[in-house]
Amino acid sequence: MEGRISAARARAALRRLPVWAPPVALALFLGVRHLGRPLLWRDELASWSAARRSAGQLWGLLDHVDAVSGAYYFLLHGWIQLFSGSAVGLRLPSVLATAATAGLTALVGRQIFGARAGLWAGILFAFVPTVLRYAQEARSYALADTAVLFATWQLVLLLDRKGPRPRGRTAWAWAGYGATLVLVGLLHLVGLSVLAAHAWLLVTRRRDAWRGFAVAVALAVLALSPLMLFGQDQSDRQLGWVPRPGLTAVPGMLHDLTASWPVTAALLLLAAVGAARRPGLVYLPVPLLPVFVVWIGSQGAHSFWVQRYLLFVVPLWTVLAGAGAERLPWSRWTAPASVLLVGALAFTSLRSESQPFAHTDTDWHAGAAVIADGYRAGDAIVPERGPGAPYMTDLGISYYLPPTIHPRDLFVSVPAVARDDLLASECARPASCLHDAPRIWVVGYGHTLSPLTGLPRAQQSALTAYYRLTEIRYVNNLTLGLLTRKS
Incomplete structure (x- = not known):
């Protein structure tokens, strides 16, 4: 009852x-x-x-x-x-x-x-x-x-x-x-x-x-x-x-x-x-x-x-x-x-x-982890932005990097904030923007034989003239390479 x-x-x-x-x-x-x-x-x-x-x-x-x-x-x-x-x-x-x-x-x-x-x-x-x-x-x-x-x-x-x-x-x-x-x-x-x-x-x-x-x-x-x-x-x-x-x-x-x-x-x-x-x-x-x-x-x-x-x-x-x-x-x-x-x-x-790749197939988190694990003071970064900069690779990696790690975006001449835009301006003459960086992390969009493949030709030429590829890593939809300066 x-x-x-x-x-x-x-x-x-x-x-x-x-x-x-x-x-x-x-x-x-x-x-x-x-x-x-x-x-x-x-x-x-x-x-x-x-x-x-x-x-x-x-x-x-x-x-x-x-x-x-x-x-x-x-x-x-x-x-x-x-x-x-x-x-x-x-x-x-x-x-x-x-x-x-x-x-x-x-x-x-x-x-x-x-x-x-x-x-x-x-x-x-x-x-x-x-x-x-x-x-x-x-x-x-x-x-x-x-x-x-x-x-x-x-x-x-x-x-x-x-x-x-x-x-x-x-x-x-x-x-x-x-x-x-x-x-x-x-x-x-x-x-x-x-x-x-x-x-x-x-x-x-x-x-x-x-x-x-x-x-x-x-x-x-x-x-x-x-x-x-x-x-x-x-x-x-x-x-x-x-x-x-x-x-x-x-x-x-x-x-x-x-x-x-x-x-x-x-x-x-x-x-x-x-x-x-x-x-x-x-x-x-x-x-x-x-x-x-x-x-x-x-x-x-x-x-x-x-x-x-x-x-x-x-x-x-x-x-x-x-x-x-x-x-x-x-x-x-x-x-x-x-x-x-x-x-x-x-x-x-x-x-x-609600799965990790529900919104994007690009693993920014894993890519940032690769850089964070191998990072040394003075390292620079070159993200592939794509024609018209649609990839926002720089933002994706920056968001997931630990707050204590800030590699310099090597080829940026005017940052996005200074431009009042979402996109940064890049150096017209990349060779003049290298600034003797000892090591450079290159982040390519997609999987390629070389992380430099998607970069503009002028950037590729400047990097290959002074640096050699010493390491390459793949994560979902990203190719990461570490370049060290030639002796």
């Missing part, structure tokens, strides 16, 4: 649990687990390079590159002053933001489809492998997702309010929504494509609220216009590598948004079940419209068709999938079973997202 009472009390306590709590707890658990295990990749190294500069140096950087990431860089700059620049420290804001997004997904789902549907939506979001991938990345995408979902939740609450409301309070509510839109743009301008989905919610839920919506959007765009102009000036460097998508790119994006075909198929199936009834069918364009807006916008001078730029679509998608789970026959049992099935389908991908 006592056992039955205890079980009944436990069930009652679970029913009183806020709908957002389980998704938040799950996202936090998955995000914090093995947070420091994946090696930092190029974009995370750029975040670290920017965040550790002074406020003045950071302003100088944003005047030349990455202005659209400026808000995130300043946030991370303050964060590492309080915590640390370790991989865990750099990535923790993204984990916390992802947990908040999971909770907001549940709240949006509850507001539109009911409490249980919201619960399933938040849990499904936390199970998506790409969500974990960007929860464990020191970039702004997870934070932008949070801002998008918070704006969506604010809008749905505004549209669903019943009865008269004091005009002043309504104006403040719309001002809060507009302020969140500004935050979306500051964290990632592509996130503003969610306005297409918000306009659809306005049309289908409360058309007479269009004045407040229009004013909030107009003021947000006006506030963001300087950033948009800066971003436009820097767009060639920021987006020149992104190809223009064709129609066949859309199915590929559906996979890329989850990084798992089984998870994609399961979420599409649940979303189809959710859309089989009128409320779900009305909601269906919400996760689709931002994708089509970005696809259309990518047909112009610059393409924005990058999976991580559209990550905010995933929670909008799982809101409908959560509704589908709750609309399955015998949903008391089949809804949680379907959500757990998605978790099982995602299990292998979730594990792989």
Whole structure:
């Protein structure tokens, strides 16, 4: 008898649990687990390079590159002053933001489809492998997702309010929504494509609220216009590598948004079940419209068709999938079973997202360890930067070297910080920059017979004229060589 009472009390306590709590707890658990295990990749190294500069140096950087990431860089700059620049420290804001997004997904789902549907939506979001991938990345995408979902939740609450409301309070509510839109743009301008989905919610839920919506959007765009102009000036460097998508790119994006075909198929199936009834069918364009807006916008001078730029679509998608789970026959049992099935389908991908080479196949840690083990005072380093310096080999090795070891970057004429850039300038005449270094560590990108292979010819000539290769080591995607001066 006592056992039955205890079980009944436990069930009652679970029913009183806020709908957002389980998704938040799950996202936090998955995000914090093995947070420091994946090696930092190029974009995370750029975040670290920017965040550790002074406020003045950071302003100088944003005047030349990455202005659209400026808000995130300043946030991370303050964060590492309080915590640390370790991989865990750099990535923790993204984990916390992802947990908040999971909770907001549940709240949006509850507001539109009911409490249980919201619960399933938040849990499904936390199970998506790409969500974990960007929860464990020191970039702004997870934070932008949070801002998008918070704006969506604010809008749905505004549209669903019943009865008269004091005009002043309504104006403040719309001002809060507009302020969140500004935050979306500051964290990632592509996130503003969610306005297409918000306009659809306005049309289908409360058309007479269009004045407040229009004013909030107009003021947000006006506030963001300087950033948009800066971003436009820097767009060639920021987006020149992104190809223009064709129609066949859309199915590929559906996979890329989850990084798992089984998870994609399961979420599409649940979303189809959710859309089989009128409320779900009305909601269906919400996760689709931002994708089509970005696809259309990518047909112009610059393409924005990058999976991580559209990550905010995933929670909008799982809101409908959560509704589908709750609309399955015998949903008391089949809804949680379907959500757990998605978790099982995602299990292998979730594990792989937290492996050391989940973000990059370059073992900066092992390469730095080789140099640290053999380092002598006065040693210099020559990292292969590649055409246009895309490899960031200098940052990768520098990040993982012990703080007491600082080999001089031999061919750097103007450091990146002095240039207000992420990239350093190299000597036009390498032979004049050798400075009688007794030993030089050369770090080549990829595996080659000689670590000098990828260096510019002038650097190769200067090094081979005065130095000989005495040691060569290989680690994942790096070739390291030790050069000693010829007698």
